[in-house]
Amino acid sequence: MGTITGGWGFVIAGYALTAMVLVSYTISLVIRSRVRFPSPEGEGGAPAPGEGSRADRGEW
Amino acid sequence: MTSPRLSRRLPLLFILVGAALLLCGSYIGLFVAPPERMMGEVQRLMYVHVPTAWNSMLALTFAFIAALAYLIGGAWKWDARMEAGIEVGVVLAFLLCVQGSIWAKPTWGVWWDWDPRLTTTAVLLLAFAGIIALRRFVDDPGRRATWSAVATIIAFADVPIVYFSVKWWNSLHQLQSTPQTVSSAFHLPLRMNAFGILFLMIGWIMLRSRIAQARLESELAPPPAATSFSDNAHATAGGHR
Numbered sequence: 001m002g003t004i005t006g007g008w009g010f011v012i013a014g015y016a017l018t019a020m021v022l023v024s025y026t027i028s029l030v031i032r033s034r035v036r037f038p039s040p041e042g043e044g045g046a047p048a049p050g051e052g053s054r055a056d057r058g059e060w
Numbered sequence: 061m062t063s064p065r066l067s068r069r070l071p072l073l074f075i076l077v078g079a080a081l082l083l084c085g086s087y088i089g090l091f092v093a094p095p096e097r098m099m100g101e102v103q104r105l106m107y108v109h110v111p112t113a114w115n116s117m118l119a120l121t122f123a124f125i126a127a128l129a130y131l132i133g134g135a136w137k138w139d140a141r142m143e144a145g146i147e148v149g150v151v152l153a154f155l156l157c158v159q160g161s162i163w164a165k166p167t168w169g170v171w172w173d174w175d176p177r178l179t180t181t182a183v184l185l186l187a188f189a190g191i192i193a194l195r196r197f198v199d200d201p202g203r204r205a206t207w208s209a210v211a212t213i214i215a216f217a218d219v220p221i222v223y224f225s226v227k228w229w230n231s232l233h234q235l236q237s238t239p240q241t242v243s244s245a246f247h248l249p250l251r252m253n254a255f256g257i258l259f260l261m262i263g264w265i266m267l268r269s270r271i272a273q274a275r276l277e278s279e280l281a282p283p284p285a286a287t288s289f290s291d292n293a294h295a296t297a298g299g300h301r
Contacts, residue, residue: 007101
């Protein structure tokens with residue numbers, strides 16, 4: 001029983017697709033994590049410097 | 061106690077370590093490890109496919125634990141973590157299906173087959189994608205959290221079925237890849253990529269949880285003298301549960 005020939009094309013496609021998904025999802029998360037939601041107090045906009053939301057302070 | 065600055069950067073640190081491990085593991089898998097005797101070069105897809113499978117199951121298991129924690133304790137932070145675990149699990153499960161399809165064509169001769177492993181994985185992907193859709197449709201945070209936690213617990217029943225499907229039924233798909241079933245020459249790249257995607261997954265879940273938590277904070281106007289956001293959902297849910 002011989003080996004499958006011409007496998008490199010599929011390997012490159014698989015790795016390229018994996019890299020594309022991993023990189024694009026990481027970028028999307030970084031961009032989404034910078035989006036400011038309206039403040040709970042109803043004023044909207046970014047919180048004052050040093051008074052960021054819990055999420056901004058790194059609490060997850 | 062970690063400083064806020066370090067805590068803020070922790071997800072990116074995990075992502076960077078994961079990316080570095082993944083790059084090294086993929087290099088070894090592509091250029092150092094020998095080709096497999098039967099499948100030849102195409103077997104190198106295993107070094108990304110199997111770690112993706114393990115970590116998608118882990119992410120969905122995390123979502124299941126978060127769903128249980130939310131239903132038992134009622135803390136909003138678990139709702140945010142559940143949302144993160146589901147989304148990351150779905151991204152990895154989607155990637156898993158596409159990688160598997162690319163591997164299936166040269167080895168099985170088809171891009172897709174309604175084999176037990178593939179079918180149960182597709183059901184898993186659709187079930188959790190459906191929970192993401194459910195969360196989009198429900199505006200009330202309390203109902204959204206409770207309904208999606210219950211749906212997550214139900215959908216999670218498919219995770220062990222996916223894992224054991226290759227043992228329970230006749231399957232085109234090979235048995236689970238473990239150090240016992242894989243040649244020792246393949247261990248290093250497989251482990252490096254498994255830890256690489258694990259670190260990426262942890263970083264993603266942390267980052268995604270923050271996004272979910274920030275949105276929740278904007279949705280839940282705190283009542284006067286409100287208790288801690290993350291520690292008492294019942295106080296702020298206002299009888300939604």
